[in-house]
Amino acid sequence: MEFKIVKLKIEDLNSDNSLFSCESLRELTTLNSSPLQTGKLESSKIDILWVYKDVNGYQRIVNPFCLNDNIRSNEENFSCIELLGYSFLDCLKFQLQTYDHELTAVEKIYYISWIFENFVNKEKISKEGLFKELYHILNLQAFNHRPEKLKKLTRLSKTILSYCHSKKFSLKQIQLISQLDEDILNYVLSINKLVPVSASIFIQWVQTINDCLVQYSWSMETFVDYMETEGFNTNKLTTISETKKEFTPPIDTSIFKDELKKLRYKTLYDYNKVIEDKVKDFTSSKDISIKWDERCETPGFSLTITAKSKQDFNDCLKTLNDPVSQKKIYSILESI
Amino acid sequence: MTKQPSIPISAETPSLAKKLGKEKATITTKKPIEKDYRKGKKSLYIEEKKGTSFDTCATIGNEYVCCNVKVLKSVTNCPFDCSYCFLQNYLTNGTMSAVGDTESLIEEVKQRLEEQPWRFFRIGTWELGDSLALEKDINQASELIMAFKNLPNAVLELKTKSDCVDTILDLDHGNKTVVSWSINPAKIINEQEHKTATLQKRLAAMKKVEDAGYPIGLHFDPMIYYPEWEADYHELIDQIFDTISPKSLAWVSVGSLRFNPEMKQKMALNFPKSYIHSQEMILGPDGKIRYVKPLRLNMYKSFMKKLNSYLDPQTVLYFCMERFDVWEKILGYSPRSIGHLDYIFADKMRIKYPEMVETMGSLEMYEAHQDS
Ligand code: SF4
Numbered sequence: 001m002e003f004k005i006v007k008l009k010i011e012d013l014n015s016d017n018s019l020f021s022c023e024s025l026r027e028l029t030t031l032n033s034s035p036l037q038t039g040k041l042e043s044s045k046i047d048i049l050w051v052y053k054d055v056n057g058y059q060r061i062v063n064p065f066c067l068n069d070n071i072r073s074n075e076e077n078f079s080c081i082e083l084l085g086y087s088f089l090d091c092l093k094f095q096l097q098t099y100d101h102e103l104t105a106v107e108k109i110y111y112i113s114w115i116f117e118n119f120v121n122k123e124k125i126s127k128e129g130l131f132k133e134l135y136h137i138l139n140l141q142a143f144n145h146r147p148e149k150l151k152k153l154t155r156l157s158k159t160i161l162s163y164c165h166s167k168k169f170s171l172k173q174i175q176l177i178s179q180l181d182e183d184i185l186n187y188v189l190s191i192n193k194l195v196p197v198s199a200s201i202f203i204q205w206v207q208t209i210n211d212c213l214v215q216y217s218w219s220m221e222t223f224v225d226y227m228e229t230e231g232f233n234t235n236k237l238t239t240i241s242e243t244k245k246e247f248t249p250p251i252d253t254s255i256f257k258d259e260l261k262k263l264r265y266k267t268l269y270d271y272n273k274v275i276e277d278k279v280k281d282f283t284s285s286k287d288i289s290i291k292w293d294e295r296c297e298t299p300g301f302s303l304t305i306t307a308k309s310k311q312d313f314n315d316c317l318k319t320l321n322d323p324v325s326q327k328k329i330y331s332i333l334e335s336i
Numbered sequence: 337m338t339k340q341p342s343i344p345i346s347a348e349t350p351s352l353a354k355k356l357g358k359e360k361a362t363i364t365t366k367k368p369i370e371k372d373y374r375k376g377k378k379s380l381y382i383e384e385k386k387g388t389s390f391d392t393c394a395t396i397g398n399e400y401v402c403c404n405v406k407v408l409k410s411v412t413n414c415p416f417d418c419s420y421c422f423l424q425n426y427l428t429n430g431t432m433s434a435v436g437d438t439e440s441l442i443e444e445v446k447q448r449l450e451e452q453p454w455r456f457f458r459i460g461t462w463e464l465g466d467s468l469a470l471e472k473d474i475n476q477a478s479e480l481i482m483a484f485k486n487l488p489n490a491v492l493e494l495k496t497k498s499d500c501v502d503t504i505l506d507l508d509h510g511n512k513t514v515v516s517w518s519i520n521p522a523k524i525i526n527e528q529e530h531k532t533a534t535l536q537k538r539l540a541a542m543k544k545v546e547d548a549g550y551p552i553g554l555h556f557d558p559m560i561y562y563p564e565w566e567a568d569y570h571e572l573i574d575q576i577f578d579t580i581s582p583k584s585l586a587w588v589s590v591g592s593l594r595f596n597p598e599m600k601q602k603m604a605l606n607f608p609k610s611y612i613h614s615q616e617m618i619l620g621p622d623g624k625i626r627y628v629k630p631l632r633l634n635m636y637k638s639f640m641k642k643l644n645s646y647l648d649p650q651t652v653l654y655f656c657m658e659r660f661d662v663w664e665k666i667l668g669y670s671p672r673s674i675g676h677l678d679y680i681f682a683d684k685m686r687i688k689y690p691e692m693v694e695t696m697g698s699l700e701m702y703e704a705h706q707d708s
Contacts, residue, residue, distance in 0.1 A: 176601070267616055268618075271630045295618045297621065298399075
């Protein structure tokens with residue numbers, strides 16, 4: 001690749017004529033621990049801005065990521081490499097090949113959105129055409145036949161993508177949540193603000209909420225109202241945690257978890273409650289315990305006797321042989 | 337020498353086009369690879385039988401009772417578009433196709449029958465599609481009906497959600513073909529079983545088939561839960577028995593909605609308006625997602641009570657892929673094994689339709705060979 005070193009000012013790149021917008025790139029710096037931000041990428045290859053001249057003679061940026069470092073260092077002039085005689089697409093491909101193995105799923109999505117915002121149509125490249133070129137380089141072959149799925153990912157809000165990035169979501173996980181209503185994602189994100197939620201719990205909760213909405217034909221508003229009535233109000237909790245910053249007690253999400261489970265598995269919840277009551281009624285002795293399949297799919301139960309002495313053991317046997325106890329055991333068996 | 341397909345390959349098939357809602361539909365001799373199962377429904381490929389077509393129903397398992405029906409893979413993909421169809425997650429090549437050389441299929445069936453002459457075989461052609469939906473264009477079921485008439489100890493099951501029965505009505509079936517319907521209340525048909533025949537049309541077709549003397553099968557499977565399920569399923573039973581006599585039924589199966597975990601996302605994607613995949617369901621030990629057992633029991637109890645008020649005792653009533661304890665709780669008994677259920681079929685059919693079962697193997701033989 002032929003190139004020459006040129007000096008450019010940020011204004012050169014940020015003018016109306018330029019297709020590049022500094023704002024969209026600044027958003028990239030909000031990504032925590034991104035190699036883009038921390039400059040962990042192979043610096044020799046990317047610490048310098050690459051530009052090329054478009055057909056109208058404007059300098060266009062090819063590798064946006066290293067600009068962050070340059071912005072942070074407040075330099076007025078950038079040393080740039082101007083790639084000579086290559087099309088935008090060639091430059092892009094070359095650059096992506098350099099980055100690919102370092103980019104997280106979210107960064108790939110950001111990058112693609114950035115390209116869409118700044119180059120597509122203006123560079124007379126169709127999105128579809130661009131997708132085809134990028135799939136391979138970015139390891140996005142899964143989207144080969146479904147470009148609309150990838151487009152859906154690029155439409156996710158920056159807040160959500162930032163969360164996904166901080167939790168190192170895989171492309172598959174992001175794809176999964178991209179199919180859900182953004183209100184659901186934002187709701188769980190608001191819980192995450194109070195209590196950090198791991199990626200797997202996040203996914204589990206958003207999926208369960210989505211299922212509940214479908215199951216009951218509810219809107220998100222109805223769901224939030226329901227949770228509030230049951231004692232879980234994210235707004236109230238946020239206010240508490242903001243006003244009492246220094247000694248905020250850990251927010252208890254158990255109400256939320258319980259209510260969500262109860263809502264999603266109402267029949268099972270009620271059923272298990274009945275069994276639980278029967279078991280409690282039967283085992284007043286601490287030495288006998290009963291466990292059953294709480295999904296209520298596999299029939300039967302396992303009964304455990306804890307005996308430290310012959311006496312303990314005989315007492316347990318006596319309890320089990322007692323006709324009243326046996327009636328209770330049969331009743332438990334019948335309900336499982 | 338390779339046998340030529342016995343189905344004439346015509347350039348255009350207007351009836352298929354009508355079914356697909358297209359101006360034209362063409363039967364092609366080149367089977368393209370179509371990854372998208374929906375796009376694959378848009379053309380029909382007539383192919384030669386390749387490899388083995390005879391198999392045991394893919395759902396055989398241990399904890400859930402399987403009826404041990406055999407399948408003949410004679411069609412792949414289907415012009416209908418049910419939201420719960422497992423094909424959306426199963427086919428690697430979605431191109432709709434039908435085996436053209438019916439004789440080769442029959443040859444394979446004959447060989448299998450000869451290996452176990454003591455056994456009564458129920459053989460269905462619905463494993464990977466609908467047995468009758470394409471019949472006007474392919475004439476395959478008609479050829480199979482005629483061939484099965486002369487096969488000992490075997491019955492053909494044509495299972496459908498269509499009303500495409502006219503071409504088979506005048507055939508001399510000899511009581512060796514059961515025409516069966518997978519059936520649901522009108523609401524489910526309209527909302528979930530896209531492009532299939534309406535309930536009224538299915539019932540009308542059922543009546544025609546009854547008048548033509550065919551034994552009939554009913555499959556209330558998948559039963560689907562929704563707020564008004566109980567009243568609707570009860571009404572459905574009344575509607576059916578207002579149309580046909582319970583005496584015309586060879587067998588009736590009942591099963592609830594179930595699918596592989598990966599299907600859930602596919603269903604949500606392919607049918608964004610569908611609600612059926614997000615009801616109260618759990619992952620069972622057989623790797624399938626199904627309604628929680630208390631819900632299933634509740635549905636079956638009410639449904640069976642109504643159904644039993646009509647059924648003829650010689651009709652085989654069975655659950656499809658249900659647990660032994662569910663059988664016990666709802667019907668008061670359960671087969672002791674898969675082989676036992678297979679035997680029950682043979683025994684009841686022998687009495688009800690003597691032409692179907694010429695040789696009766698023992699229960700022990702059925703149990704010893706239940707996996708083959
Ligand atoms: S009729 Fe059967 S094969 Fe056809 S789409 Fe419906 S479920 Fe699938």
